[in-house]
Amino acid sequence: MDALDKEFVDRMGLALERLGGTRTMGRLWAWLMVCDPPHQSLTDLAAALGVSKTAVSTVARYLEAGAILERVPVAGRQHHYRVAAGGWEQLLADRTARMQPLIEALETGLSVVGADRPEQRALLEETRDFYAFTARDGANVVERWKQYRYEQAQHMESREHHQPSKD
Structure with a gap:
């Protein structure tokens, strides 16, 4: 090295x-x-x-x-x-899918924390909402990444076809 x-x-x-x-x-x-x-x-x-x-x-x-x-x-x-080619894409998809049990656990927390504990409920709701948002948006990021890579490849291919020959 x-x-x-x-x-x-x-x-x-x-x-x-x-x-x-x-x-x-x-x-x-x-x-x-x-x-x-x-x-x-x-x-x-x-x-x-x-x-x-x-x-x-x-x-x-x-x-x-x-x-x-x-x-x-x-x-x-x-x-x-x-x-591995595409490894980060797979990692993000996997990590996003793994958030669902956490979201479900937070839902359980909300079912046992009553209105008499508003600070705790607010914290649980915010945390659940953050992870639900992140899980949903993580899947969108993977799809946007795939689209971006596809568009980049199309752009490069187009440029290669339009370059003048060096003869």
């Missing part, structure tokens, strides 16, 4: 840590975005990141379950990973 790659990898580690992940999670994801080849074995990842193979394996499995990484089929017993 050269110095510029290391700076990027370390910055991503700190950024993901600030978002509630782990530093190793951010560093692993970042390295897999810039490494060559774009898939690496757990042994190679551990060596590049300077962490234990166990730590890399744990984080890789977590990111794989979240659709951020995917395992690459290779000969031999080593597991290889790469960044």
Whole structure:
């Protein structure tokens, strides 16, 4: 890993840590975005990141379950990973769907907190409404993202067809 790659990898580690992940999670994801080849074995990842193979394996499995990484089929017993295309889209859709049990739990809270506790009811209602809004809007964000990516691809394709030849 050269110095510029290391700076990027370390910055991503700190950024993901600030978002509630782990530093190793951010560093692993970042390295897999810039490494060559774009898939690496757990042994190679551990060596590049300077962490234990166990730590890399744990984080890789977590990111794989979240659709951020995917395992690459290779000969031999080593597991290889790469960044999954569309992973963030899948992650947002999954996280949005997981909000429903929380919304239902807040509804239960509202059913047991009577009008005699207006401050608590207001807090429960606001929290429920926030998560209901976020769940609904999260699904809209995924659809808007897909549309945006489609439009970008159409725009690029159109530009490629309209460029003059270099003959």
